[in-house]
Amino acid sequence: MVSALFGSTPFQNQGGDALVSQVAGKAIAALFKRSEKVEANVRAEPVAKLLQGSIDGFDFIGQGMLMYNGLRIENMELYLQAVAIDFGAIFSGNVKLRQPTSARMRVVLTENDLTTSFNTPFVVEKLQRLQYNGESLHFQKTEVKLTSDKALRVSSEVKIGDADEPVHLDFTAQVDVEERRKVQFVNVKCEGSDRAVDLGNALIEHINSLLDLDKFALEGTQLRVDRIRIQSKAMVFYGSANIYQFPSRQLQKKS
Template sequence: MTSIVFGSLPLPNQSGDQIVSKAVSTAIAALFKRTGNIQANVRAEPVTKLLQGSVDGFDFIGNAMLMYNGLRIEAMELYVQAVSIDFSAIFKGQVKLRQPTQATMRVVLTENDLTTSFNTPFVIEKLQKLQFQGKPLYFQNTEMILDEDKSLRLKSQIRVGDEPEPVNVDMKAFLEVIERRKIQFIDVTYGGDAQGQELGKALIDHVNHLLDLDQFALDGTQLRVDRIRMKDKQLVFYGIAKINQFPQRKPKAAA
């Protein structure tokens, strides 16, 4: 029966799990503006379980992923638990979950990823919601540096209001996870002159409020981080992704 069903599909020489794996890979790739190598491997034993939409789980590995908001991810790994899917949707290029599931995750950001992401309009617009002495802030040449002592250094030139000259801000801090969803800068030391230090303190307060993972998760998902590791100029997050529905990229609103 299985060979008859899968043999009639418009993808010759591919088994059911390969078809579903390809569909999942394509659906995940569509969430990103650009990706490097991505691969999803669906596990189903016996393969006839797929006809009822039952999957033992699937593993996803991707790298060089650029989100539509400009944020960059060096690598992402997801190991999804047993899940029930709408098998008929696969042939429409969709992945639909019949019930929520959970995945362990590993996400890697490089020093370059952090710097690039911090200079995207998406992040800059959020930072400009902060005012200093009642004046808006304009960021330029922001740089994130991962140091050997496991600290993160943030350097930026920030123009306050209509002041012609920017203020140099130079801060060094360590990262901590609070309530599994808030990334916080702690044990901060401030360089530069008095104005730069005062501005840096206001910026850290704002960024600590901003870095709530619930503000960055894709629709239908919830991210929780258990551990952060810094090594070889990379920031590695380990945690859990709770998936209520398979995320879809929202169509761009008409101008």
């Protein structure tokens, strides 16, 4: 019986589903530098199925999750069905999948999350790979706003080469997804001087080349987005996560 198995473990006061929920929640939380709230819930009926590593479903909800690269996620929800795990690995605090699985996914980013992301060294370094007329670019004070007409507005001060005065970038774009993995800025409108408009268009092309989810996925996972919605000052992604092995903290260096 499950109770007999747990009777000789440090988790003797917990059922098998509670134990797996705790370990899985801690393992996912460890992928982030900081989390305001983490909840994991394993479903198995009867609980004895866990001894064979069989789980009917697994739900995860996280809030205020700060990644190690500085990016922040306001809310993340994952819903898995029929997961097969190595139950023995749970006792060492690890989650190992016996076979690949997939999860329904909902991710929420606020205006502040987007602004913070565009100002992290992780993103700034990628933006500054773009050269304009053979000169380097230096981004400062980038700000992201979500407009009432469900668009994204980005403003930034950009120094070109050794210039003393920055060029003020200001553009508005809608957000779309191609091939379920490429987030794209579309229907772009750039404001300002001719130089600012030209630089803005070059930057949009560069950003669109970067926003491939395969470049940002954690090791052993594949993210796919079905739709993106802008609502209540937040950008919401709906899609799926294909999980081939439980991810480690380290991001793959694909970009």
